[in-house]
Amino acid sequence: MKNYLTRAMLLVLFVTQVVIFEVKAQYSTAVISVPAASSNYALPVLSAGTYNVRRVTLLCVAGSSPIGFFYDSVNTNLTWTNTTAYSNLTVTTTTKATVFTNSLGAAITNTYTGTSNAWSAVAIGTTNAQTAVGTVAVLAGTPYTVDVNWNIAQGLMFRGTNNANGTTIIVEYQ
Numbered sequence: 519m520k521n522y523l524t525r526a527m528l529l530v531l532f533v534t535q536v537v538i539f540e541v542k543a544q545y546s547t548a549v550i551s552v553p554a555a556s557s558n559y560a561l562p563v564l565s566a567g568t569y570n571v572r573r574v575t576l577l578c579v580a581g582s583s584p585i586g587f588f589y590d591s592v593n594t595n596l597t598w599t600n601t602t603a604y605s606n607l608t609v610t611t612t613t614k615a616t617v618f619t620n621s622l623g624a625a626i627t628n629t630y631t632g633t634s635n636a637w638s639a640v641a642i643g644t645t646n647a648q649t650a651v652g653t654v655a656v657l658a659g660t661p662y663t664v665d666v667n668w669n670i671a672q673g674l675m676f677r678g679t680n681n682a683n684g685t686t687i688i689v690e691y692q
Contacts, residue, residue, distance in 0.1 A: 545572060545690045552678060552685040560594045563689055564674035571668040575688035576654045577661040581680045584658055586687070587650040592673040596648045608638045663688075 550563050564571075578584035589596055611633050618626045651670070656662045668674075670691075678685055 545692050548687075548689045548691065550676065550687040550689075552676075552687070560589070560591075560596050560675045560677045562592065562594070562673065563588075563676050563687060564670065564691060566592045566673040567670075569668075569670040569674065570692045571666055571670055571674060571689060572692065573663060573665050573690040574652070574654060575661055575663040575686075576656055577686045578656050578658050578678070579684040579686075581658050584656055584678060584680045584685070586654045586656070586685075587677045587679070588652045588654075588668070589648055589675040589677070590651050590668070590670050590672050591648055591675045593648070594675070596675065596677060597645050599643055599645045601642065608636050610634045610636065 548563055550561065552561060574586075574588065576586045578586075611631060613629060613631050615627055615629045618628060620626065651668050652664075652666055654662055654664055674689065674691075676687055
């Protein structure tokens, strides 16, 4: 009986380890080193496609108050210029109240919510910056690992500011 329990416990331990390693194997790792010429420009980390980013590690070897910005994009410019005078969509939600009076003189209020869309005027040639999905501010020389849950639809881009060459990015994704 004692021998049977020992074997059963070892089997449970083995199966548990197999399941744990199987879950870990589902995630891939990308390691990017930022070159000197591209330290403050956008770099592709993950190519176009759908990804679930689980963890990001950022190590800036030098610089003053380095920051890493991550974008759901494949555009290395990360800014765009509108070519028309109307470019920003404004959504307005309003609540209306209508009072009905019945034949006995009782007032009944009926409320409803309406939504209207309108294009707001923006000057031609206005440059807009793309919104970052995540930002990591670090101390130079100290690696920072951040657990995230980013669902990337287009691809993951990185742009660093105030960081020198030698910045390393490690991304765990699925």
